[in-house]
Amino acid sequence: MLNTTGFHVAVVGATGAVGQQMLQTLEKRDFPIKQLTLLSSARSAGSTVLFKGKEWTVEEAKPESFEGVDIALFSAGGSVSKLLAPEAVKRGAVVVDNTSAYRMDPDVPLVVPEVNEEDIKLHNGIIANPNCSTIQMVAALEPIRKQYGLKKVIVSTYQAVSGAGAVAIDELHAQSQAILSGESFEPGVLPVKGDKKHYQIAYNAIPQIDTFQENGFTFEEMKMINETKKIMHMPSLKVSATCVRLPVVTGHSESVYIEIEKDSVSVKDIHALLQDAPGVTLEDVPEEQIYPMPAHAVGKPDVFVGRVRKDLDEERGFHMWVVSDNLLKGAAWNSVQIAESLMNLGLIK
């Protein structure tokens, strides 16, 4: 079952869409676990989940739950993290937090291992996992930035409903079925469960993810802007984002325009970089209609990049299309990667 040596791992939010993927990823990677604590809200406590072929009962997350825990992977919403991550740290655990609660906290490293693994060393108990749409974008841009510099990013996203949880997946399926059967329905989840209005997502596109900020951008858009700058250590990078929710179950896509700092760079040069980049798979053969798509990226850990082309007017401008499984590299896999880095860097014992 579990390893005889290794770590005491806690998963907070074990019954959620991302929590489930975390358990599967820990299993697939054979992460050395000598003890496993599965936690959730009071509402889901008592339910069982599968891990390594065995049923595990999920307990309600409380401060005491973290006694003896080495690594705690949090994915149960920002308010749970705000309340319990400090309690876990107080008890000696290192927290990898998949919510937005600590991402912009200057004392908390925000990490995509392919980009800024070294930042993990600066942790004070909590390491934040970035927003899903940010992770896949910076993983694709980092190899280009390293070689040619980066001045500007303009991204438009095509985001899947699973980013809004299992209820949003259910809503998309139920609405699709209702429309195909000619029945009526009442939207109740998307774009934002807690917001005032809800809109049809089936056969539609909703230009709102998370709530609106004073400046007219949504919180999701501001996450992409601010997190990109923090992860890449580029506070003055020009970044802008438009985030859109689509009737896709899993797999975020992004139309990304960048301006680099060097002249005379070709698509071939960018291809060569992406071909060798960790965690990136280049899928870019237009004449054979090979390009990334969410339906092909689901269930895979990599970030897929294609449609790389030079802007027709800007010598330093390039366009590309970036796709990844938002529950894996966008959440569970990146969190487990951080846990593996903690182990490999000797930061947990």
Place this chain on the structure above:
Amino acid sequence: MLNTTGFHVAVVGATGAVGQQMLQTLEKRDFPIKQLTLLSSARSAGSTVLFKGKEWTVEEAKPESFEGVDIALFSAGGSVSKLLAPEAVKRGAVVVDNTSAYRMDPDVPLVVPEVNEEDIKLHNGIIANPNCSTIQMVAALEPIRKQYGLKKVIVSTYQAVSGAGAVAIDELHAQSQAILSGESFEPGVLPVKGDKKHYQIAYNAIPQIDTFQENGFTFEEMKMINETKKIMHMPSLKVSATCVRLPVVTGHSESVYIEIEKDSVSVKDIHALLQDAPGVTLEDVPEEQIYPMPAHAVGKPDVFVGRVRKDLDEERGFHMWVVSDNLLKGAAWNSVQIAESLMNLGLIK
């Protein structure tokens, strides 16, 4: 039934998705028609369509079909237009062509009446109707260009399947049903019926519309780039496009980034322009979650604009979200508008 005075109108491609919308629009606008000739390919000839409550039989389009025709609205594919539009012109008709056959021909005006109605006067028998995704974008940008100039446009599209015809709509519905029922299916239409590979469109996003060109852009992307410059009379405008097909039946959306030529312009200034712009409806109240969406734009003739916001880094940069019914303003309605302009400018009698 028909008017006693008015024009002899021919609709070529009367049984197609756009042809049907053309007939409905002619009816709704009470366009003065004294004789109506409905034409199609040999394959669809003999079928009947409704106009003003009466069934009309569709005939096979031949050169002789255009004898006595005043206005011919073509929407039956580029090869039909190439073959028959000159025959219609030879017989004295003015052709409004909804295919890409003549759009970039320097002798053919390419017209969005809200933008360049005057160009109609230069026609030599044929007037081209632009690509659907181009029309809605230039209609939204023209009032801004007029007041503040325009230097650069970067657009990412979110396009509906009806742009690929009725077979694409059927494919989306059939695939959705198959996935919901756990059945398998074989894609056969999208992204491009005549291309080598076909991909799932249900719950997916396909970054290919029309075939790939040598430069890595698709033909749809090059249409947006070249047609925008021609319609706006701005051969050196910087334009780039990424065109993506979505599981949406009708209604194209666009995430548009622009750079204007003036400083100190506010979102309020842009709002004021769009509020008064012909053919444009401003839907932009973020705090009340009011923004355009394809599900709300279907069946309406206008171009809907929202999510207008100033770029956080570029003083002259703005973002917006532009949605319109691709079968109406993107095709049928713009064609009928051109016919109305021909009439109002006294160019047909």
